[in-house]
Structure formats: C-alpha cells, structure tokens
Amino acid sequence: MENNESGGLKPRPRLLIVFPSLMLILLLAALDQTIVSTALPTITGDLGGLAYLSWVVTGYLLATTVVTPLYGKLGDLYGRKPLLQVGIIIFLIGSILSGMAQNMLQLVVFRAIQGLGGGGLIVTSMAVVAEIVPPRERGRYQGIFGAVFGFANLAGPLLGGFVVDHLSWRWIFYINVPLGLVALLIIALVFRNTPERQSEPIDYQGAALLTAGLSATVLFASVGGAVLPWTSWPVMALGAAALVISACFVAAERRSPSPILPLSLFEEPVFRVAAGIGFIVGLSMFGSITYLPMYLQVVQGASPSVSGLLMAPLMGGLIITSTVSGQIISRIGRYRPFPIMGTALMTLGLYLLSGLDADAPVWVAPLYMLVLGLGMGLIMQVLILAVQNAADFRHLGVATSGTTLFRQIGGSIGVSLFGTIFAAQLLRNLAELVTSNVELPNSADPATIASLPPALRDAYAHAVASALEPVFLMATGLAALAFLLSWRLQELPLSKGIATPGIAETFPLPREANSLTELERIVERLSRRENSWQVYERLAKQTGLRATPPAVWLLARIAELEALPAGQLAERLKIDRDALTEPLALLRGRRLVRLRSGNIELTRYGQRALERITQQRHQNLEELLSGWEPEAHEEVRDLIDRLARNVVRQMPNSPFEA
DSSP, rough: OOOTTTSBBBBBTTTTHHHHHHHHHHHHHHHHTTGGGGGGGHHHHOOOOGHHHHHHHHHHHHHHHHHHHHHHHHHHOOOHHHHHHHHHHHHHHHHHHHHOOOOOHHHHHHHHHHHHHHHHHHHHHHHHHHHHHHHHHHHHHHHHHHHHHHHHHHHHHHHHHHHHHHSOOOOOHEEEEEEEEHHHHHHHHHOOOOOOOOOOOOHHHHHHHHHHHHHHHHHHHBBBHHHTTTTHHHHHHHHHHHHHHHHHHHHHHHSSSSSSGGGGGSSSHHHHHHHHHHHHHHHHHHHEEEEEEEIIIIISOOHHHHHHTTTHHHHHHHHHHHHHHHHHHHOOOOOOOHHHHHHHHHHHHHHHHHHHOOOOTTTHHHHHHHHHHHHHTTTTTHHHHHHHHHSOOGGGHHHHHHHHHHHHHHHHHHHHHHHHHHHHHHHHHHHHHHHHHHOOOOOOOOOHHHHHHHHHHHHHHHHHHHHHHHHHHHHHHHHHHHHHHHOOOOOOOOOOOOOOOOOGGGGOOOOOOOOOHHHHHHHHHHHHGGGGGHHHHHHHHHHHHHOHHHHHHHHHHHHHHBBBBBHHHHHTTSSHHHHHHHHHHHHHHSSSSETTTEEEEHHHHHHHHHHHHHHHHHHHHHTGGGGOOOGHHHHHHHHHHHHHOOOSSSSSOOOOOO
C-alpha cells in the first residue's frame, strides 16, 4: 500500500479488509447502547436488585462519555492502531465479565469496564478512516458509518429481545466476543500504525475531575430516596462532593492549555442554549425510554422480542424526521423552527406515555413512541448544525463534541434519577398489595410475573404502570422546559459552508474535539459524490470551459497520472473504458489533451484550463469557509489548498441517471 500526500495510506487493497472490520467495531459499540434495553426486565428477574436497574445503562453511558475525549488525543500521540486494539480488548473483557455477572452490582461494574473500551471505538474508528482514506473518498465511507449507526439503534432493541427469547440475556454480551476477535485479528495483521506528533497536552486533570463529578452526581441521584433517605449523611456527602468536584473542574478548565471543555464556549449564546436543550433532552429521553420495555413486558405481557418490535416506531420516527428536516433546512436555510417543533412533539409524546395503564390496548404505546421519536429527530442533529454555524473555527471541534457531551451527561443523570423515582414508587405500590396471605416476587421478571394467579398478576401490572407514571410526568416537565428554552435559540444566517449533519450525528458518542478535522468533515459532506455533477458543472461555467462534468473530472485525473494509453488510463481510474470515450473525445476536440506516442497527456491549453479550475475551486472553498475566517488561520488555508487540488475519485453521475 502506497503513501498518500497526507502521510496516510491509500485505501486499496488494504482498505477492502480494514473497513469492514471498522464497520463491525462501530456496530458493536452502537448496538451496546440500545441492545440491553429490552433485556433489562429479564436481567433484574435473574439477578435481582431492581433498584440498580438504571445503573446497567448508566454505567456504560457514563464510562463512554468521560473517556471519549482522551482516546482522540492519545491516538495522536501513540497512533490509532494500538488505541483501537486497546479499546477492543477492554470492550471484550467487559463483555465477557458482563455475561458472567452473578449479581446486579457486578453487572454494573462490568458494564462500566465495557464502556471504557466502547468509548474509544467510535472516535478511533473514524480517525482510522481519516488516515487510510483520501479526503476525496472519505465522505462515502462516513456515509456508510451513518447507515451503521442508524441500523444499530433501530435493530438494538429487536436483537436484544430475540437473544433473550431464544438464548439467554448473557448472550447479549457474549455475542460481542467472536465478532470482536475477528476485527482485532484483522486490525493486527493489516493495519499499519501512523502516530502523529502530539501538539497539545492532554487534560488528564480535567478528565479525572469530570469523571469524579459525574459519578458523584449520578450516585447522589441513584441512592437518594431509593436506597437511603435524602437526609442521610452518605447521600448529603455525595451531593456536597458533586458540587465541590464540579467547582474544581471549572477551575481546572480555566487553567488548562487544552481543556476538554473550554469555558469560553459558554460566551457564545447559541452554544449555551443548544447545550442546555441537549442536556434536558438527554435527561428526559434516556431517563424515560429505558423503562418502556418494563411497561411492554411486565404490564402488557409482551415477550422481549415483541417488545423490541413495539419500540421500533420510536427509532423509526427519529430517523424519518432527522432525514426530512435535514432536507428542508438545506432548501430554506433556516433551522430554528425545528427544535421548537421537536421539543413540542417530545413533550406531547412523553405526556401521552404518562397516561399509559394496564388496560391500554397494545397498539397505543407504539403510537405514543412514534410521536416521541418524531420530536427527537427534529432536535438532536439540528442543535449540532446550529452550534457549528455559530462557532468560531478554534472552537468548532470542541463545540460540536460538547453538544453531544451534554446530551450524554444528561442521559447518565436522567437514567439514574428516573430509576430512583420508579423504584421508590414501585416499592410503595407493592407494599399496599402485601397481606399475610400474599407473597409477591422480589423482582420484575416478566416470566415470574406471568406465572402469578390472574388477580395478583393484574395487581402487579397496575403497580408497575402506576410507578411509571411519575417517571413520564417528570420527563414531560423537563421536555416542556426544553421547549421554552428552544425559543431562545438564535436564528443566525446559515453559512454556505454548513452542511446539514447526517443521520450519524444523531447517535454517536462525543468525538475528538479537533476543529480542523471537524471542518474537513463538514466540507466532505458538501462534496459527496451525489453532489459532484453540480460541482463540476459549476466549475465549468465559472471558468468558461465548454465541457461536461465528466470531461472536467477526466482533465483533473489525467493531470494526476503519468501519460498512459486509454486502456491503462481506464484501468488506473477503475472505470469502464467505454465511459472514457465521450469525455476523452470532448477534451481532444477542445485541444485540452492530445495523443502522443499512444499516450494521453495534457496540452498547454489543458494545463492552463486545469490551473483555472483549481483557482476557481480554491475561491469557491474560501467562500464556503468564509464564516471561519480562512485568512486568519493558516491551518484552514492549508486545508483549502489541499481540498482545491483534490477532486472526488468517482466519475460524476448525471442527476438524471437512474
């Protein structure tokens, strides 16, 4: 494999082996965010410890949230390959231990270990693609990543339910092992390590304080009122520790030369509002939907597989509105109405879910979840777009990552807070049912509850449904607060250089806060192959070159390669020779290329035309990136120079072709 001009590796043939492995790694990390949801009732039935149910989700979320920023910078220092290998190994160890857990406390600890590895899989995999794929082709591969994320979040509950029904909940974790080992072997044999010089120090102190502060906050929300009274000294000590550590984190970030979360970000009103909305959305969304499988399985009597199917409208609605809103924003150039509509729909959906009871028809919950999902899809990626549009270049990367970070933090706190509310209310409801002649199960295992006498089973189902009502009511109140806050989101003119985030932006963990990488990712979204025909058509008109987009593309490709016969040229470009006939004839007719000794090469007119195209492309990119002041940032100018020389590898397809 040859070196490319940026010091990475050209993608063929090694990419054909490495990229599927990266997809597999991403799929594993994304699935483990959702696959456990439909298994939670069965897990608590097997291991007991209903009060710790929320921590099975929180442990993973919390660990992935706090370690993700570190993986990016450590990858710069030591290279992506060892970081990716370490992440996979930790993830697999956590998966094996989670499958072997004998009680809920063990499962929570092992899920956190799993999260320590999973937190690096997404960010490092994307960085690996950036190293082995030239910028001209990178957008296509990141688009595939988006499809993987969307599939994983939709299929997670379905797969989790299927595994529980036909194998055991432990196989939710064991299934990672053979797949992860295959990916680990391929990465070890095929991928070459290319460490970069670390230009900025790593904020270990900030990462440690963020971890400690979040852990104390989540423990405070989990233990208070459920395990111990709010006024007990351990709970009060946890609350005080959370406040003190948070204050220390703020002080540390003020002093750090390379903070995980620069406090200057909060000087930007759009980021403040977007972070606030994201935090509340994470708090209410993760905190409430974690308990939907409990309602479907315990109250409605659905099997884990069926409950996963019934939850599909939630993710389906999210994917629909994420896609549609992106298309509309691209056309109208406005984004502010969408978070307002989204938080309104989200509030309505959560309020409807709060009214679910044991007598509701089975189709009602999926309908309400569809409303909730439609609202969520209008919020999350639009907030990222608004922040990117408002951020200064030096904060572009960390502002994008920070928006997702706040949503993850909200989710970590929300799951534990609502778990406390649910567990406390359920215990009170069950206490009212207990008599000297009645013995209730000490878990929420659907199979155990289904075996109860009909009258007692119905009473238990009503108790669970009643315990879920305050969870969804509190989530409704929080969503309403996000609705009010969304009206404060400023509508700034949408920069030409802003591309609507793809579906992948809705799901992934916070990633490395690198502004140049984030800026390049934005430009790549604008220059993907589906837009290349229009790009070349515009360049031809701007430069006065009477040529079709395929001919303009071919002119640039011929300039890159040594003089070759037409057959070898088609082979090097990896296209059918017949596809060269028309554009090559046009270029020869315009005297832009010539045939010399059987080889195709540029004429001096062709060289001049290519110079005009490159200059015009440079100017177009400067216009796209004008909001980030390329004249003031040398690294942005270098990016423009490189992208101006790079043109997508594939011959552009006509928008009228099927």
